[in-house]
Amino acid sequence: MTDASCFPDHLLQLQERLHRAHADHRAYLAGLPWSVEPMAGWKRGERFSHRGDVPDSPGWSDEQKETVDRMRAELRGLSIAVVDHAYWASVPRERLVDTRMQLKKRARPVEASSVTETA
Template sequence: MAETYEFPSDLLAGQEELHQVRAELSALLKRLPWSVEPADGFSEDQGWRRVARPASPGWTADEQAEVEKLRRREHELAVFVSTHRFWAEVAAADRVAARTELKHARERPAAEEAVEE
């Protein structure tokens, strides 16, 4: 069985917020027009697949600001999580496994409860 790490609460909170920010950014980008700047639609039948996009009104200043804010926060959190002092306590050979466990730590309680029942 894989080792289970006792992650510090601030590292767990940072990873959870990173998951949330990435989900929020992904959802926002899916709702926004395909082009940041206004652009004409196009359709291309050349190549191995057809590519088509409708005309894009572009993003508003508020939408651009929201994307920038989320990207900035995502970067801050990614740096916080990846450079946290906890990683110095984990053997270099075990860091990939520990980082993977951290990414899935929010899934652990549900999985453990299912096993206990």
């Protein structure tokens, strides 16, 4: 079972869940304040001027920190489940990286924007 088109359903589902968990994690982080701890911002030219004016950061709440920790734990668990899946023992070592990349591409969830573009 080394043909990349014959990935086990369970492995495809795990990889898709991993893709979705990464996307959810990135989206959640994008909505949080820029600093985990409260920190004063700065005006353009004071420091890191390539970012322009940076507002004060109130920091993350305990709930936000717990959510990020939970999301990271889920990402670790899914990553381990994909990497340790029994399927990989059937893939020749020299094909492992290519096959892994094929799995990532094949299991990538369809984005809503690409569905509307093709419709």
